[in-house]
Amino acid sequence: MHEVILNTHPFSFRIHTNAPLVLKNLERIYGAERLNFSPNSNDFAHYNVSLVIERKLGRLWKPQAHFLCDEIEPFVPMDSDKAYAMLEWGLNWVVAAHEVNHAIVHAAVLAKEDKAVLLPAPPGSGKSTTCCAFMAHGWRLLSDELALITPNTLTVTPFVRPACLKNKSIEVVKGWLPNSVYSDIARNTHKGDVVHLSPSEHSWKHRYHDAVLTTVVMPTYNANTYCDITPLTQRQTFQQVFDNCFNVGILGQEGFSTLSHAADNLEGYQITFNNADEVVAFIEETHGFA
């Protein structure tokens, strides 16, 4: 069993694993400087997880990957070739399940000049692909899945981790970002074929720098629509952020006021598109970057 501390900001994880696939991909995606392979008594991690491959009699020919956090196993095991993808999803789960010092919105966040765009959307809407289009235009990624908003402010804290690309979007994104680093492919997961992409150097470099939200974009990919932009009312913006917030119920009043403050102060758009560049161009225009 290997023990390694993954230092992502603002959380670190102590990972126990017996899967070489996991170690190899961690090193590839996060780079050696964010991994501590020989932690000592002065090193701590916020959360303890393990990704263990086991062979059971029922599935002798297919070893199974188990994800555990504090001896809790939140997911049904997966085939071992999906171990790395499972770990990444597991780390998202750990933060979403434990963290209540921030309002957490299930959304991607990107920033340019510390002005941040929030992309809340259900899986399959093209959120991660849009994310990569922004990165290809020089925006930095704060997170692909979890927007950490400081309560009652518009401040988002980066939680820089890989973006999760699925199925056809993998090839599309490889076209935009040919020099980026990609994980091994996990085939036939519940989300289809999945690859994790290491964020741009620029995103890593600014991983300690908070940004301030300006805009909410609800992306929906549709092969037949070039780019349709509809402004959202405050109420619609609020609904989007609220529906995608994991912990508004736990934060109670503080959560509600955080989200309504955001809805009052952010521009909201629903964008249906088949050309992600156009989405980025529009957002850059509204920010005066173009």
Added chain:
Amino acid sequence: MSQFSPQFLHDIWHKRADLTSLSAKEWEDLVLLLRSEMLLARFAYFYQQQSAEFPRFVQWHLSNARKLARKQAKQVLLEATLLTPLCRAHSDSVVFLKGAAYTLLGGELAQGRVYSDIDLLVSKAGINSIEKDLVFRGWISKPLNDYDDYYYRQWVHEIPPLIHSNRGTVLDLHHNIVPPISGKAPNVDSLLSCVTETDDGLTVLSPAGLLLHSCVHLFFNEEQEHGYRDLVDIWLLLTRYKSPDFWQQLHEIIEHVGFKTEVILGLHYTAQFFEVDIPASLSRHQINSVRWSLLDFIYKRTLLPNHKTVKVSAQKLAIFMAWVRGHWCKMPIHILLWHFIAKGGRKLAEGLFGTHIFKKTVPQQQ
């Protein structure tokens, strides 16, 4: 993995433990231990004043724990306020037990007490109509296999747990405090005479009743998971309520309800771990010394956290013995054998094929 001595753990609650010399890794492990024992939020409230000196990542965890506990306390008050009138329509008594009762009583006893379900005692005659009514208000049974459902309905003092479909709250509806099949189930009326009303007008067991129930839950049971947490509760109950009147009430309730051995055990370990005085009439010398040495062998081990950071000699053996004794207390032998055959078959299959064999999986997209 760091190792913590039992004495270090007890000292934490007297604020005598030397926390300043813990290394970063030891702090990390202490947080893991406390969270696994459901004591992290208790600790967070206990050390609210001093925590500014703790490492930042520890403060972060404590702040998370406090927020979660505060939310749970609010939730319990809301649920109790909604459940009480609904259950009163079918049962004269609607009494909150255990964690929910501690929360509703407020004070230090309530601060940071977290739990996974709300325990509620109602009359046996009303329990089925209450369950039906709750279904219409969004409370549904957790998925259970047919054997477990039968086990609950046939032999146990509660119905299978209900979970609220929107709020996620889990409710355990009891009609007694121990399984009637054990032959030790008290006449519930004698329990219902020991209740207290909270400031919010909700009914909970009286402090002496809560103490007795906590001991029953610990020792008339096959496992002591979170037993250390329960002893902290008993200690806080005693700290707040102990008085000549309190002991008098405790004696009376034992006389009517029984479970003197369980209470003696609970008080003994609370006294031993947290240094409180216990009346001689409830000391361990009330129990025959041979019997005591067996009980003590088991429970002085199983009441300490079963966690990799706390080394307890022969703890696995003691846990097994407690499991045997708990079943022995709760079920007559013929029922017990049947239970083991039904449960054992499933355990064996899980051991061989993985714990997920009885779970339904979502079909994978191809």
